[in-house]
Amino acid sequence: MKKYIIAGLLAWLPLAITVWVLRWVINLLESVFDVLVQGAAAILPLSTHDVLHQLVEIPGVGVAILLSLLLLTGIFVTNFVGQWSLRQWDALVSRIPIVKSIYTSVKQVSDTLFSSSGQAFREAVLVPYPHAGSLTIAFVTGRPSGTVAEHLDGEYVSLYVPTTPNPTSGFFLMMRRADVIPLAMSVDEALKYIISMGVVAPTAEGLASAPQTTRPAGL
Template sequence: MKKYLIAGLLVWLPLAITIWVLHSVLGLMDDVFGALISGTQAVLPAAAHESLEALRKIPGLGVVVMIAGLLLTGVFAANIFGQWALTRANLLLIKIPIVKSIYSSVKQVSDTLFSSSGNAFREAVLVQYPRQGSWTIAFVTGKPGGEAAIHLSGDYLSVYVPTTPNPTSGFFLMVPRSDVIVLGMSVDEALKYVISMGVVAPPLPVPAAEPARNLPG
């Protein structure tokens, strides 16, 4: 019976987690859409409230509106006027106490992670952690900078070591480039390997005549 219970769990657990994640994301979008409707009702006459409430009850409309809003924001940010307006808005936000610290930190991280020209999470590597002889998977995020780089003699890399099974938390390390082993697996494959606690091993890379990928220089 134990064998059958485990087999059933392996079938339903991935599906249940997938549904839970999607439900959480869609629920968040619906909540944001509901907040927008409430804010709109506050500035419109009472005669329009009934129509807005009807929109709130349409299933999935919040998701469609949020995705459309993101696309329109992207189009706006991609042109010259949009870039100028966003620059002015950023200058305003970084002058507000408390907001300045939170907004600046989050913006720096998001710009680094999602920038198409950045090096963050572009490479999966092996590093020795938490002690010599014990290896774990990490992701290259760049090179040390600022005051930290001044105190480090030699060639170092900045890496992020995710925790298992939740890779959103982890450790930031600065390690010598010579102590890093570059992996042929993709970042997605490495994340699956970490999340599965080593159970789901990615396939071995196919040998190729091309030179190995270089780490950020």
């Protein structure tokens, strides 16, 4: 009986987790939409409040409106006028005390992570961590710069070493490029490998590393 229960669990678990994640995302979008509706109700005439409350009651309307808003915003900010408007908005927010520190920091991180021209999380590598006798998968996030780079002798790279099975926490490291082993593995494959604690192994091609000359001495 135990064997059959486990087999049934394995059959339903992927679907159950998928549904749970989708429900979490939808509930999050609906919550954001509720906040926007409440803000709109505070500035719009009372005659519009009934319509706003009816929109909130219709399932899926909030998700559809927010996705449409994101799409239209993306189209707007990718043209000349939108980019100019975005720069003016950034300049305005950057003049507000306290707010500018939070906004600027979040914007720098989000631009680095999600920009199509950025290089963050574009390369999976092997690094000697937590000691020289072991290896783990890390992601190249860039190169040290500023006053940090002035104290480094040679070529270094910035790395993010995620924890398992939760890759949203981890460690930031700076290592010599010569001590980093490039992997012919996509970021998605590497994340699956990390989250599954090594159970979901990538393809043989994905595990192929760079030439032996790039391996750190002693490994």
